[in-house]
Amino acid sequence: MFPFCSVKLAGSPVLSTTVSDEGVLQGGTANWIAWGRHVRPFFRPAPVLTYLNGALAAGYTPMPGGAKRERVAKSKPGAATRVTLKVNAGRVDGVDALVDRVWKTLKRERRRQNCPFIDLFAFVLDPDSFGRTIENIFHVTFLVKERRAVLDFTGPGLPKVAPLDESGHDANGQPCPTQQLLLTLTWQDYDDLCRIYRLKKAVIDRPTDESSL
Template structure:
């Protein structure tokens, strides 16, 4: 086996592990045990670090799909960490006066034991050693220090770009969930992506589906009955057995005129996917 073939197979194995970690983190959102969620999140982060140590820089450049899955896993882990910290901080200040009174009534002797252990108050009848008070020296006036005005805070320029990247990743996840729920038996590609009310949303849907095809989460095939491209989700078992290549992608070239012709030809009156932002 050549070195390039070994690199591809190792990249595929890492992608499968990334997806397994991502599914495990998503399932932790429904776990009510906060301590267990924190332990599972820490274990997932350690496993991701071990996966990062396996591949070199050149291999990451040849397989950018790993970087995308790694960012999704870290995003899910950070969301879990935030929810765990909020749950802990929300329980710190809870005070139930009825429970406090119940504890006092159940343990009356506990409150009596604290008083004998208190340190006795020390009282001295002796005066000071020096009969005359110390001489008070005049204090020098303090100098007023002119403070410089604080410079105006400058926000980093890449914050808006990062927020847009997180928003795009969330929209891709919503498209994947929609296809998994509604299109298990396959659905027409053009009916899925075309939005008769907006050309811009149609182009965005085309790109979102292309990202899912690239990552091996959905497949595009030709329907034998209609002769048109259809879309259906890829099962978890199929993702593990298939050798996903980073070059697999399906993007349809479209302009305003073709968009109108396709909507008219297929009789599309309303969008199939409505992604709420």
């Protein structure tokens, strides 16, 4: 026989139980608790997690850092502006030569038609190239801004243009006010104008060697 065990539960009187030689618990349901406490010293405690892959490291392992990025210095706002000005300055001579060519063509075309103003779109339109048409409009805007050409919106129909002399005066010697040409031309507009005017050749001829400008 195992020694006599006395068990006291919370809120219950002291319970007594005995265990026979065969290990059979004698007593009521509450004596199962006493049996567990009696045999607990004979069992090993729960094993730790050393059998998985060694003991878990409790210390801090620093993560390997990635390669440091080199800091790229930001350009100053004025730097990009200076580069743009240099590029534009290198094209001034070429643009001026093209603008002068358009101005001379405008004077020649007015003399040929023998009229104060000529049709603006008939002058700038290139039936073979939409891009050339845009360039011609761009050059005419320079002439208008520099008072080397004047626009007329008073008459019926589409706007008209006429050349001015070097001093900004018209054919009658009258000074002309400064104007500004703002014109938006889409591909659909260009296609419609080509069908309306039915031009076979552009009035403004391109130089044979544009690289020389």
